[in-house]
Amino acid sequence: MEGAIVRRVIPSDNSCLFNAVGYVMEHDRSKAPELREVIAATVVSDPEKYSEAILGKANEEYCAWIxxxxxxxxAIELSILADYYGREIAAYDIQTxxxxxxxxxxxxxxxxxxxYNGLHYDALAMSPSEGAPExxxxxIFPVQSDRTIxxxxxxxxxxxxxxxxxxSFTDTGSFTLRCGTCQIGVVGQKEAVEHAQATGHVNFEEYK
Structure with a gap:
């Protein structure tokens, strides 16, 4: 089989999952606003399936949040987008x-x-060679009868x-981050998310 699997970098702007999906499905890195709308519409249309127990917050609150x-x-968003496009989405976790x-x-x-590196999603593609244009x-790869590609x-x-x-992954349970805005140090994804929610700061950098 000719070619190489390459990692196509998606900007780190909090919408990497959506833009990575946009790239692999439509070769478009700017689909995030549209795909967020798709997810909100799907969730609001089926409050029984997308209950607070599944979403971790009330249906209406989740829709505003996403x-x-x-x-x-x-994971919730990836499963909805797989159904929206009618294609499987495989996510490879670098750490595990x-x-x-x-x-x-x-x-x-x-x-x-x-x-996925623990914090960020990029797209995977088959390229004719490492340096070939995008x-x-x-x-998109055909699923074979044994359910592999x-x-x-x-x-x-x-x-x-x-x-x-x-x-090249981030251990989200124990990694240390510094807020690029106010220079405060936080440990783990939970603290980073809490700091972001409290301050609106989203520019974190890892430090050892």
């Missing part, structure tokens, strides 16, 4: 090299892939393992 461009997406496939079980015939990227799957996993070896 429309805020400062808020991050995760685990792959979670959203939309699995719906017999979708195609899959797209993302990679317009040659293939980001064939050799592409091993290449994506190898890339995740390479990134893990380089330690």
């Amino acid at each position: 429309l805020n461009p400062e808020k991050w997406g995760g 090299t685990r792959c979670d496939v959203y939309g699995q079980g719906n017999s979708y015939s195609e899959r797209a892939m993302l990679i 317009e040659f990227d293939q980001t 064939g050799p592409v799957e091993a290449l994506a996993l190898n890339l995740a393992k390479d990134e893990q070896r380089k330690r």
Whole structure:
């Protein structure tokens, strides 16, 4: 099989999940506002399925929250977007090299892939070669009868393992961050999120 799996960097602007999905589905890194609307519309239309127990907040409150461009997406949003596009979305976690496939079980015939470092999502694509222009990227892969995407799957996993070896992930339970706005130090994702909510500051940098 010709080509290489490459990581296409998505800007770190709190909408990386949505823009990474936009890139793999439509080669468009600016889909976040539209995809946030899709998620809010899906959630509000089915309050039984998307209850407070699932969302962690009231349905209406969640819809307002996810429309805020400062808020991050995760598993709930990926499963909704898989259904919206009618394709599986595989997310490779660099720290554990685990792959979670959203939309699995719906017999979708195609899959797209993302990679996650604990804080940030980038897009994965098959390129004819490492330095080839992005317009040659293939980001949608046919799902085979064994529910894999064939050799592409091993290449994506190898890339995740390479990134893990380089330690290019953030251990969100114990990492230390400094707020780039006020220079306060926080430990772990929970403290970072609390600080962001209290101050509106979202410019964090990792420090050892």
